[in-house]
Structures are given as C-alpha cells and as structure tokens.
Amino acid sequence: EVQLVQSGAEVKKPGESLKISCKGSGYSFTSYWIGWVRQMPGKGLEWMGIIYPGDSDTRYSPSFQGQVTISADKSISTAYLQWSSLKASDTAMYYCARPGNQGVFDYWGQGTLVTVSS
Amino acid sequence: SYVLTQPPSVSVAPGKTARITCGGNNIGSKSVHWYQQKPGQAPVLVIYYDSDRPSGIPERFSGSNSGNTATLTISRVEAGDEADYYCQVWDSSSDPLYVFGTGTKVTVL
Numbered sequence: 717e718v719q720l721v722q723s724g725a726e727v728k729k730p731g732e733s734l735k736i737s738c739k740g741s742g743y744s745f746t747s748y749w750i751g752w753v754r755q756m757p758g759k760g761l762e763w764m765g766i767i768y769p770g771d772s773d774t775r776y777s778p779s780f781q782g783q784v785t786i787s788a789d790k791s792i793s794t795a796y797l798q799w800s801s802l803k804a805s806d807t808a809m810y811y812c813a814r815p816g817n818q819g820v821f822d823y824w825g826q827g828t829l830v831t832v833s834s
Numbered sequence: 835s836y837v838l839t840q841p842p843s844v845s846v847a848p849g850k851t852a853r854i855t856c857g858g859n860n861i862g863s864k865s866v867h868w869y870q871q872k873p874g875q876a877p878v879l880v881i882y883y884d885s886d887r888p889s890g891i892p893e894r895f896s897g898s899n900s901g902n903t904a905t906l907t908i909s910r911v912e913a914g915d916e917a918d919y920y921c922q923v924w925d926s927s928s929d930p931l932y933v934f935g936t937g938t939k940v941t942v943l
Binding site: 751753760761762763766775777778779811813815818819820821822824825826827 | 835865867869871876877878879882883888918920922923924925929930931932933934935936937
C-alpha cells in the first residue's frame with residue numbers, strides 16, 4: 717500500500733528556519749516524482765514544486781522559486797520542504813503528493829500545519 | 835500562466851445532480867483531474883484523465899472535457915458529497931507545470 721506520511725505540526729516565529737518531511741512507503745521511492753502543495757487558511761490548493769528522488773531533479777513554481785527549497789534523501793525515502801527565514805504569510809497547511817502519468821496526484825500525505833507567529 | 839476557473843459555490847438538493855465546471859483555454863486538449871476535499875482532510879482524487887474513476891469512488895461521480903470547459907458531475911447527490919472540489923491539469927510546456935482550479939464549494943441543501 718502506497719503511503720506518504722508527513723511530519724507533525726510546527727509553530728515558529730518569523731525569521732526562524734524550518735524543514736518538514738514526507739516519508740514514502742509501499743512503492744519505489746526513487747522512481748516517482750514527489751511534490752508539495754500549499755493551502756493557506758480558507759484558500760485553495762497551490763502547487764509549489766516537485767523533486768525526482770532518483771537524481772534530485774527539482775522543479776519549482778515561479779511563485780515559490782527562491783522562497784523554499786525542496787530536497788530528498790533517497791536512502792530513507794523522504795522528501796523535504798524547507799524555509800531559511802519564515803514569514804507570517806507562510807502560515808498554511810502543506811501537503812506532499814505523488815504525481816503520476818499526466819500529472820495526476822494519486823497519493824497525498826496527511827498534511828503538515830505550519831503556523832508562523834510572533 | 836495557465837488559469838483554471840471554477841464557480842465558487844454550487845448548491846444542490848439531495849438526490850439531484852450537481853455539475854461543477856472548470857474553464858481554461860483549450861482545456862479539452864489536456865487531461866483534467868478532480869479532487870474532493872472535506873474539512874480538515876487531505877484532498878482525495880475522484881476523477882482522473884477527464885473521466886476515469888479510481889477504485890472506491892462511486893459511479894455517481896463522472897467527468898467530461900471538451901473545448902474550453904471540463905465538468906465534474908455528481909449524480910444522486912448525498913449529504914456526504916458536501917465538500918470542496920478542485921480541478922487540476924499538468925502541462926509539461928508551461929510554467930507552472932501543475933495548475934489547480936480555484937475550487938468549488940458544494941453545499942447539499
């Protein structure tokens with residue numbers, strides 16, 4: 717059974733750094749892209765970027781390029797989303813999801829709530 | 835960048851049919867996927883490749899795509915169908931690569 721399990725909720729202050737994770741299981745982690753999706757409070761879904769763990773090829777949405785860093789450690793089947801300096805506007809739910817053929821996100825993590833507040 | 839436009843809300847009585855549209859320039863040339871999201875939960879795929887249903891999704895859910903509009907149809911609506919619905923496409927030649935629609939809140943009266 718394919719599963720994506722994300723790390724727990726985080727509460728941070730503006731300016732702090734953060735790295736959240738998404739562990740894949742039940743499939744060949746290095747053979748599929750894995751992506752991140754943001755959902756701000758009361759808002760819709762926004763695609764942030766994807767990574768191919770097999771060779772670490774990474775693509776970002778123009779809206780998030782330079783704002784976050786996506787990485788992966790294939791030895792432990794885990795993808796990451798990180799910020800070097802959080803802002804209050806980064807407060808959101810973040811989902812990892814696996815895109816398959818024709819870009820369909822067939823499996824999703826449970827989400828990680830990130831709250832940034834002074 | 836590519837834009838997908840959905841109506842903010844659709845209201846439907848139990849047992850009736852709900853139709854949710856997703857408008858985009860020549861969307862008929864792309865594969866459209868639909869997700870259901872209930873409050874406090876992660877999105878769930880309900881339709882992929884315009885009209886295919888994942889296992890476990892009721893036959894009441896169907897999809898179509900032509901011209902500039904894709905449509906998700908929910909027949910014989912039940913109270914449990916109340917949720918937000920998002921369309922989504924992938925285009926390897928565009929930036930961003932993946933685009934979600936603006937989302938539609940389906941309310942069961």
